Amino acid sequence: MSDIPELVIDKVSPRAREVIAKVRRFVEEEVLPVEEQYETALDGFTGRANTTGGPYPRFSAVPSTIETLKQKARAQGLWNLFLPKNYNEGAGFTNLEYALMAEQTGRAHLAAEALNCAAPDTGNMEVFARYANEQQKKQWLEPLLDGKIRSAFCMTEKGVASSDAKNIRLQITKDGSDYILNGTKWWASGAGDPRCKVLLVMGKTSNTGSEYRQQSVIIVPVDTPGVNIIRPMKVFGYDDAPHGHMEIKFDNCRVPQANVVWEEGRGFEIIQGRLGPGRIHHCMRTLGAAEQALQWMLKRITDPNRVTFGRQLKEHGTIMDWVAKSRIEIDYGRLLVLSAANKIDVGGPKAALLDISKAKIECPNISLRVIDRAIQVHGAEGVSQDTPLARMYAGNRTLRIADGPDEVHLDQLARRVIHAYEKSRQSKL
Incomplete structure (x- = not known):
């Protein structure tokens, strides 16, 4: 699959195309190979000892793997890519261009943080950039942008x-x-x-x-x-x-x-401004996770040693159905998000409310369906710690709740559709 759908390629600058490709290579060559090492390092955390009573100690350490990745990302210019071009502190990309970068980071658990583009810091940095005064920016936004602290x-x-x-x-x-x-x-x-x-x-x-x-x-x-x-x-x-x-x-x-x-x-306005672009970032990362799950599925079903009832896994009709549906769902989910991102670029978050809701409803569900199929193909191994699929499923399942549950977005989407219909009908009377 191309990193950039043909339908939107004319909206992606040459500089952004280069960075999207660099992000993909960074995820594949630097992040994915060390994720297992990172997870192993977490097992020794003493901060996990006491989960009752309080106050609870924060986790005791951060494996050095992530700081090494951050240094490498920064050296390659892959840093703070998320703030759109209308911010002085931003990297100069549109929401659509960054959405394609976010998809690549969704393929690996550590990738977004390695590029200093991980939630909740991204949303918090946008709050500081958009609403904070100069003193607040100096005290908090600058060290966040520099990767010295988190929030x-x-x-x-x-x-x-x-x-x-x-x-x-x-x-x-x-x-x-x-x-x-x-x-x-x-x-x-x-x-x-x-x-x-x-x-x-x-x-x-x-x-x-x-x-x-x-x-x-x-x-x-x-x-x-x-x-x-x-x-x-x-x-x-x-x-x-x-x-x-x-x-x-x-x-x-x-x-x-x-x-x-x-x-x-002004808190209600602030959180609405924070959540709009952040929702499409999440959506693209969920699709990146789905893409990675599909790759796990393809690797499994094309393994010549995986034979059941005299046929290789890829030869079973059910498996072929899963592969085809996964490819279709990821691709249409991507276009939903890119449509929302483009509308934000053209008219701001309020102009894209309908499209943001569509993407927020559909993309986490697409991701869960694809990951679930990949788990099923792997059998018991799929729900174990020997693949990233179980963690991917757990993380992406929360996104049907976070930043507004499906039901809220469905309600808002339906209300807007009905309102548009009634307004159109009245104009014809």
């Missing part, structure tokens, strides 16, 4: 329907020149990493007025008194060390009012 985003809460951000309860209360935070967040991805130095926390600064202007986003250094990391949340048994998806209790956590991002009451 986490804290929005999801325990005990409430967090798919509707208006339900959040964490209180951010003014006290003199400070804010005091009280409440609990969980699934704070990245907060378990010892390199995580800053949290972006969404909470309520008001309980009156418009329900869309009661929330604010505030910067909380992770070592602030009152930030208590309770435990990592596991995904099908995976704790995702050293990254971690942590439960965090904020207990009279005091930060200066200067730490508010943009201004009080």
